[in-house]
Amino acid sequence: MLSKPYLIDSNDLSSDDLEIIFTKAKYFKENFDGSPFNDLKNVTTAFAFFEPSTRTKLSFELAAKRLSGTTISYDFQSSSQLKGETLVDTIRTMEAMQVDLFVVRHSTNGTPEMLQKNTSGSIINAGDGTKDHPTQGLLDAFTLIEKYGDLSGLKVTIVGGITNSRVAQANIKILRKLNVEVFLCGPKQLLPTDKIWEGKIFNNIDDAIEKSDVIMLLRLQKERMDEGKMPSMSEYIKFFGLSSDNIDNKNISIMHPGPVNYGVELDWEINKNPNCLIQTQVQNGVFIRMAVLSTLAEKYK
Ligand code: CP
Numbered sequence: 001m002l003s004k005p006y007l008i009d010s011n012d013l014s015s016d017d018l019e020i021i022f023t024k025a026k027y028f029k030e031n032f033d034g035s036p037f038n039d040l041k042n043v044t045t046a047f048a049f050f051e052p053s054t055r056t057k058l059s060f061e062l063a064a065k066r067l068s069g070t071t072i073s074y075d076f077q078s079s080s081q082l083k084g085e086t087l088v089d090t091i092r093t094m095e096a097m098q099v100d101l102f103v104v105r106h107s108t109n110g111t112p113e114m115l116q117k118n119t120s121g122s123i124i125n126a127g128d129g130t131k132d133h134p135t136q137g138l139l140d141a142f143t144l145i146e147k148y149g150d151l152s153g154l155k156v157t158i159v160g161g162i163t164n165s166r167v168a169q170a171n172i173k174i175l176r177k178l179n180v181e182v183f184l185c186g187p188k189q190l191l192p193t194d195k196i197w198e199g200k201i202f203n204n205i206d207d208a209i210e211k212s213d214v215i216m217l218l219r220l221q222k223e224r225m226d227e228g229k230m231p232s233m234s235e236y237i238k239f240f241g242l243s244s245d246n247i248d249n250k251n252i253s254i255m256h257p258g259p260v261n262y263g264v265e266l267d268w269e270i271n272k273n274p275n276c277l278i279q280t281q282v283q284n285g286v287f288i289r290m291a292v293l294s295t296l297a298e299k300y301k
Contacts, residue, residue, distance in 0.1 A: 005299050006122045007292055008112045010134045010173035018141070018177060024291035025142055025284070032066065032287075039294035040069025042301065045101040046094045048074040049126065050087075053105055055258050055282055056126045056135065060103050063289035069297075072099065087111070088118045095119050100300040101293060104128075122296045130164045136257050137170030139288040141178055143281050144214065147253065152179040157208040159240055160218030160265065161190035161230070167218060167257045183212065186240060187231050204239045205246055214253040217242060217265045233264065242266040244273070253277055 002017045013021075028037070045064045049057050064071045074090070076082075081090060091102060102123050104112050109129035116123040127133040141151070148154055156175055162168045162184050175182050184191055185202035202208040209215060220236060230236070241264060242254065254266070254276045262268045270276050 001298055002295055005296065006112075006116050006124065007134050007296065008116060008123060008125045009132050010137050010170045013134070013138075013174065013177070015177060018138075018174070020295060021138055021288065021291045022142055022145060024294060025138075025287040028066075028290045028294075029284070029287040036066050036068045037290075037294075038068050039290075040064055040067035040297050042070075043101065043297040044070045044072070044097075044099045045103060045293065046072050046074060046099045047103045047126075048090070048094070049103075049105045050076050050111075051105050051107045051127070053126065055285055056105065056133075059282070059285040060124075060126065060135075060289050060293070062286050063293055066286070067290055067294055067297075069293070072097075088115065091115050091119050091121075095121055101296060122299065124292060124296065127166055130166055131169060132173075133166040133170045133257075134174075135285070135289055135292055136167050137174035138292070139281055139285045140167075140171055140216065140255060140257070141174050142288055143255070143277055143284050144175075144180075144253075145178075146280070146284070147277070148213075151175070153181065154214065155181045155183065155212045156214040156216055157183040157185050157202060157212040158216045158218065159185040159205060159208060159242075161221055162186050162218070163190050163192055164221055165218045171216065183208065186218075187236065189230065205242055209246060209250060209252060212252060214255060215242065216255040217260075219257070219259060220261055220264050237264060240265075242270060244269050247273065251275065255281060258282065 003014045004012050047060060100121050102121055103126050104123055105126040106128050109131040111128050112123045112125040125132055125134055144151055158168050172182055183200040185208040254270055256278050
């Protein structure tokens with residue numbers, strides 16, 4: 001059991017919760033041989049994505065299948081929300097169909113929290129606005145633990161538009177719980193102010209590479225940027241884009257949550273670097289989501 005019967009905010013995760021999830025994810029990764037486990041037998045999970053997703057949606061769906069769960073997928077474009085049904089009514093309607101776990105992505109901050117107040121099921125936040133994306137933070141931390149073991153003192157720089165990135169918020173919360181030194185790098189307009197962030201900040205990627213063990217690049221979110229909140233694309237690439245030239249022969253891990261804007265945050269060539277962890281992150285996403293679903297499902301068995 002986790003300390004809360006849902007997963008909405010990365011700050012809700014205690015050290016014990018992290019240990020439970022990482023241990024389970026490791027178990028699933030080491031023991032999955034193609035045959036499903038039974039952790040979600042008699043448990044129903046709904047995937048309610050009100051915003052596009054490839055990795056999170058598919059990996060949650062696969063995770064539930066690999067645990068023998070019953071699943072339904074809500075499709076906004078063909079739903080009665082287009083006829084005026086409210087979000088709460090959508091969730092309550094699925095609850096009446098005996099759905100237990102709700103995996104929710106929404107563009108508005110706080111939506112998972114609001115829905116949790118209106119259901120006796122368990123909400124799992126699959127990304128809300130710019131606020132949080134707990135399972136992304138968990139899979140990133142798990143990927144680093146696999147590579148480095150104890151993360152105490154590891155230096156991780158998150159590069160990009162920090163203030164409008166839910167991935168950054170989740171990672172800052174979870175990595176700090178694991179005693180990682182988290183640094184930031186990005187355009188001034190997209191960094192937290194001194195009052196909010198007391199840690200180190202780099203103004204360009206070369207300085208960040210010099211002082212870090214891991215560079216975690218964020219997708220440049222054109223869809224969330226207000227007018228004037230971003231340098232020009234060419235400036236962004238010059239100061240914050242990563243190419244093989246920046247890395248040279250340095251022993252530094254490279255992460256990106258995806259989807260990647262190749263040629264902006266990083267060059268395609270970086271995928272050939274043995275320290276590029278992007279595919280491992282995607283792979284681990286399935287096992288972390290299996291661990292989260294399995295743990296939260298205990299309440300319903
Ligand atoms: N990292 C991530 O959340 O990717 P998707 O938007 O494809 O789910």
